[in-house]
Amino acid sequence: MFPELIPARKLRKMIDAGIDNLVSAYGDMLDKAIQPFIDLLVWLEQGLRHCPWWIVLVGVGLLTWTSSRRWQLTLAMPALLGFIGAIGLWDQGMQTLSLMIVATGLSILVGIPTGIVMSRSSWLRKVALPILDIMQTMPSFVYLIPVVMFFGLGKIPAIIATVIYAVPPLIRLTDLGIRLVDKEVLEASQAFGANARQQLLGVQLPLAMPNIMAGINQTTMMALAMVVIASMIGAKGLGQEVLMGINRLEVGRGLLAGLAIVALAILFDRITQAFGQRRQQQEHPA
Amino acid sequence: MKIEVRNIYKLFGTRPEKWLDDAKAGVDKRELLEKSGHTLGLRNINLNIEAGQIYVIMGLSGSGKSTLIRHFNRLIEPTEGQIIVDGKDIMTMSKRELEDFRRHKVSMVFQRFGLLPHKTIVENVAYGLGIQGVSKSIRHEKAYYWLDQVGLNGFENQYPAQLSGGMQQRVGLARALATNPDILLMDEAFSALDPLIRREMQDQLIALQEKLNKTIIFITHDLDEALRLGNRVAILRDGELIQEGTPEDILLNPENAYVKAFLQDVNRGKVLTVGHAIKQPNVTITTNISPQNALKKLQHHGADYACVLESNILKGIVTHLDIIKADQARDKNITRYIHKVATISEGAELQSVFPQLLDNKQPIAVINQQDEFKGWLSRTKVINLIQ
CATH class of the missing domain: 3.10.580.10 (CBS-domain)
Known part of the structure; x- marks a missing residue:
């Protein structure tokens, strides 16, 4: 037996009590703070679910066209979404889609500023990198427990768990992208008297954009990987179908929902990638 | 005197002030690195640069020339020393004053051009004016003018990557001139270009200078270029000023064996005149x-x-x-x-x-x-x- 240096039972009790205290002290405040996101999510979800399906398809088509300017892709992406509807999962698909959009939006809101701050301070970077590693490797069930305690069951804890899991690559790639900006180009902007804001908006962010787009792409992929887990704490949608498939041993149900998730993944991946690629083609024509 | 460089010292490392006295005492660069971990960038540089001159600072890599030129707009801060431009020591400028100085008085041309890859040629040339807050129509008008001056009309809406090296550096030059600065800093501006284009760019610079009469500080490792362009030439070695004078001075009266060795490969027939x-x-x-x-x-x-x-x-x-x-x-x-x-x-x-x-x-x-x-x-x- 390994000698028990730290009394495990006591430690666990301490952590539990600490979280309990936090929940009773700040739970209400957090609920209020998160309310706008609930509203946004509900609004988006209702919008997508009540919108006639063909408008959604046309919308996806338009988005694909603006990002890629390739007509094959512009036809393929709505077709992919149409496939989800065709196998009878339209409603669940829209629920998952809105969850994804909010989670990705929140990740961008958190991830890009964090990445920018990290790129400016080597000290902060040293602190942040291990934290990001923990966020990515810690089994997501572990932080599902406190998240559920804070926010209860439903969409919000699902989104927060998703963001915790999905945001690290975006932070990393934003930081990396800014650090990789050609030193001479940055020097040039300084030499012309650009202040910190002008350097960031005019040079650093635009030049880091391919990396940031890659980060957003990664984030959406990781967020999709979370949908089944999110459904366990009450997020409705495609994940729930898969979960039901497992519970009832219905392979067909699980497979179809799984395919629909894959279809959504391809949709997100192609559209975000196309954004990044088209910019690069402009700057570096073959 | 347009620009006076006075007693500039630069040490690279974590605690440069601590080792400044050693640098002043004349401790050798290599010795200093061994005992302190600090690299001597520049030691006691003094230069007087008159308005309207092309002042060439030349040296091999590691001589400190690129470090020195970045002191003129404080992209690099000296460990000690002053640079006085039009009677004002730029080291005493506040952040805001420095930004203003960089926006209006001095601009820079870079070895690898330093163009913004995501902006078109005309937007690149207008960049400095944009930083100043000049409205879009005026800055584009000026940008078109300067593109015409460097012979690049017709390329306005291309992206930098679509242009050859020589053309990109013309854009760099136009961008630097567009803010109408008194002082032009050129950091190995033509070194990345092939010999024919380099020659062409030198001619263009000389022609422009006859019209514009800027004060140009030009960094190069190429002695032929230094002697061809410079009204005066300063030679750096290991962060120290070895010799300073007109090209003829240097060619006819090299101060020491180092300069002499340098001059060996120079085509004197090209530099000296009848x-x-x-x-x-x-x-x-x-x-x-x-x-x-x-x-x-x-x-x-x-x-x-x-x-x-x-x-x-x-x-x-x-x-x-x-x-x-x-x-x-x-x-x-x-x-x-x-x-x-x-x-x-x-x-x-x-x-x-x-x-x-x-x-x-x-x-x-x-x-x-x-x-x-x-x-x-x-x-x-x-x-x-x-x-």
Whole structure:
């Protein structure tokens, strides 16, 4: 037996009590703070679910066209979404889609500023990198427990768990992208008297954009990987179908929902990638 | 004086102030690195740069030249020392003053161009004006003007990556000029270009400078370029100033073995001009001199010929024999006997006279831009200078 240096039972009790205290002290405040996101999510979800399906398809088509300017892709992406509807999962698909959009939006809101701050301070970077590693490797069930305690069951804890899991690559790639900006180009902007804001908006962010787009792409992929887990704490949608498939041993149900998730993944991946690629083609024509 | 550089020291490392005294005491660069982990960037640099000059700072890699040029707009801060521009020490400027200084007074051209890859050519040229807050229509108008000046009209809406290196550097030059700065910093601006394009860019810079009369600080590792462009040249080695002077000074009086070794591969025929190889004429006479007097003058100097001037303009030469003939023919003056001679401008490259020297036994006259006679081209001097 390994000698028990730290009394495990006591430690666990301490952590539990600490979280309990936090929940009773700040739970209400957090609920209020998160309310706008609930509203946004509900609004988006209702919008997508009540919108006639063909408008959604046309919308996806338009988005694909603006990002890629390739007509094959512009036809393929709505077709992919149409496939989800065709196998009878339209409603669940829209629920998952809105969850994804909010989670990705929140990740961008958190991830890009964090990445920018990290790129400016080597000290902060040293602190942040291990934290990001923990966020990515810690089994997501572990932080599902406190998240559920804070926010209860439903969409919000699902989104927060998703963001915790999905945001690290975006932070990393934003930081990396800014650090990789050609030193001479940055020097040039300084030499012309650009202040910190002008350097960031005019040079650093635009030049880091391919990396940031890659980060957003990664984030959406990781967020999709979370949908089944999110459904366990009450997020409705495609994940729930898969979960039901497992519970009832219905392979067909699980497979179809799984395919629909894959279809959504391809949709997100192609559209975000196309954004990044088209910019690069402009700057570096073959 | 436009720019005065006073006692600039630069140490790279974590605690430069601590080792500054060693740098001042003259501890060798390598020794300092070993004992302190600090790299000596610059040691006691003093320069005086006059307005309207092209001032070349040259040295090999690691000599500190790129470090030094970044002090002029404080992209790098010195460990100690001042740089005084128009009477104001730029090291004392606040952040806001410095931004203003960089926006209006000084701009920079970079070795690898430093263009913004995501902006079009015209947006790149207008970049400095955009930083100043100039409205879009005005800054584009100015950008078009400067693109035209560097010969790049028609490329306005391309992206930098679509242009060749030489064209990209023209964009860099136009961008630097668009803010109408007094001072232009050029950090190895032409070093990344191939030789033909480099030559072209040098010519363009010289032509622009004749019109604009900026104060240009030009960094290069290429001595030919330094001697060709510079009104004055400073040579750096290991962060120290080795020699400073006009190109001719440096070429004709190298201060030490290092500079001498440097100069070995220089094509002197290209740098030195005919003006450096002038010998004064022995005898000059005017067109209306009488043959008798001319004869006396020649005999007095023991010369074979005399050059004939009329208010400093060379008419030609007359030989001893010609004057005797004139005397015998009882001519009033020697006008009939003047032989034309070949002339060459004093600003011409020395190497351009080699062919003439080879197939011309007659003296070659050197004249200045106003066609005034400066003297004869000395064959001996030419050979001595070239060696």
